[in-house]
Amino acid sequence: MKVPWHAIWGYGAHIKSTPGVLYVQKRSQQSSYSIDAIKHLLLVGGHTIQTATINRLLEKGASISFFDAHGTPLGTLRPFGPNKNEDIWCLQTSIPSHRFVVEFVRSSMKSRLLWLEELAESSESALFYRGEQDVLRQAQNEIEYLVRIEEIRRLHALSTDMYYEILSRLVPAELEYRRRTYRPHFDPVNAMLSFGYALLFGNACVAIIGANLNPDHGLLNQGAGGFVYDIIEPLKRSMVDSVVFELARESLHPGDYELSQTRCVLGDDLVSSLLDRLYTTIDQRIIDTNVYAYLQSLERGGEFEVIC
Numbered sequence: 001m002k003v004p005w006h007a008i009w010g011y012g013a014h015i016k017s018t019p020g021v022l023y024v025q026k027r028s029q030q031s032s033y034s035i036d037a038i039k040h041l042l043l044v045g046g047h048t049i050q051t052a053t054i055n056r057l058l059e060k061g062a063s064i065s066f067f068d069a070h071g072t073p074l075g076t077l078r079p080f081g082p083n084k085n086e087d088i089w090c091l092q093t094s095i096p097s098h099r100f101v102v103e104f105v106r107s108s109m110k111s112r113l114l115w116l117e118e119l120a121e122s123s124e125s126a127l128f129y130r131g132e133q134d135v136l137r138q139a140q141n142e143i144e145y146l147v148r149i150e151e152i153r154r155l156h157a158l159s160t161d162m163y164y165e166i167l168s169r170l171v172p173a174e175l176e177y178r179r180r181t182y183r184p185h186f187d188p189v190n191a192m193l194s195f196g197y198a199l200l201f202g203n204a205c206v207a208i209i210g211a212n213l214n215p216d217h218g219l220l221n222q223g224a225g226g227f228v229y230d231i232i233e234p235l236k237r238s239m240v241d242s243v244v245f246e247l248a249r250e251s252l253h254p255g256d257y258e259l260s261q262t263r264c265v266l267g268d269d270l271v272s273s274l275l276d277r278l279y280t281t282i283d284q285r286i287i288d289t290n291v292y293a294y295l296q297s298l299e300r301g302g303e304f305e306v307i308c
Contacts, residue, residue: 003288005040005210006033008047011069015049017056038062040210044202045069065209071202073209089214091298092227097219100230100294100304101149104220105156107234107306109140112163115237119170127169136162153220167241171248184263188256189248191264195271196240196278197232203282204231207291231290234306243277 008015013026022033022041041057043049044067057064058079065076078085113136120127139159146152164180171177177189185191205228208215218226220233247270256270266274290306297304 001289001292002037003207003210003292004037005042005207005288006038007042007044007206007210007284009044011046013047015043015047015053017050017053019056022053022057035060035062040065040212042067042206042210044071044206063212067202067206067209070198071205073205073215076209085212085214088212088295088298089217092214092217095298098147098149100297101152101219102143102146103304103306104230104233105152106140106143107308108156108237109136109143109159111234111237111308112159113137113140115242116163116166119167123170125169127166132162132166149219156220167245170245172252174254175248175252177248186259186264188252188264188266188270189244191257191266192244192247192270192274193240195266195274196244197236199275199278200232200235200239200282201225201228203284204228204235204287204291207231207284207288210288211291211295213291213295231287231294234308235287235290238308239282240278243274243281247274247277 008024010026013024016023016025017035020035022035022038024031024033035056038057038060039062041062041064043064046069049064054064054077058077061079063076063078066074068074113133116127116136117133120133136159139155143152143155146155161179165178168178171189175189176187178187180193181187181190183194185194205215205225208228208231213227215228216224216226219230221227221229251273252270256267258265258267286307293306294304296302
């Protein structure tokens, strides 16, 4: 799926243009894009861009947004005239959210249960306690029939707590991981999960800003960044959890992290290894596709389906 925004990540890119083409020079590699096809240019990290290129994009009706290296939005340049953000933000608040919440939760539950069942098949000992697998399957089946958003949130929270607790049975006991906890974390597994989710959050935030959506208008999650958390919820399992729990099970050593009285600190080598793996599993194309599918469903109606 082709999305109408384009993100440039990292550092050191030189961005220039001719009247119809945008050129991005990064080290020895140059890429080119039709200016008419870019409705929102997203600059993540540190780059240089010609003022003539900024002028051309604004003249074409495109916006330019700036982010720090972690994907935190810093500001946006927009053409003079009606603000498209306002129209889309109104759509977000005016259209009933039930079908979107159901899809976020359904896809999340399905992804997690399938993975747990795969892990159970390859595990030497029983992964599920009696009845747990049936409870998770029943929760997945019931979600379609719940009417109130609060009921959906409660069922999702229950299944999520079970998911993280079941995964703890695969992790060596000396890591002291029992369940998902809030910050500050006192075990390396939770610390790695939060690190990975923060990266995923940044990638999703860039796409959401690119689509001119309100990142704070959550449907399943509420508060600052609520919609970003909605988007990443079904993707956590495939893009972060698989990496973290593989590291925890196979190659984590006491020297990879440090425990203090206030929190668990991940070592530099562990962070580097974690980053290398997450860069291969956090797929921006899938994130962009899900964000654009939501935007199109808002604007045109029709079904909304999450790709995990």
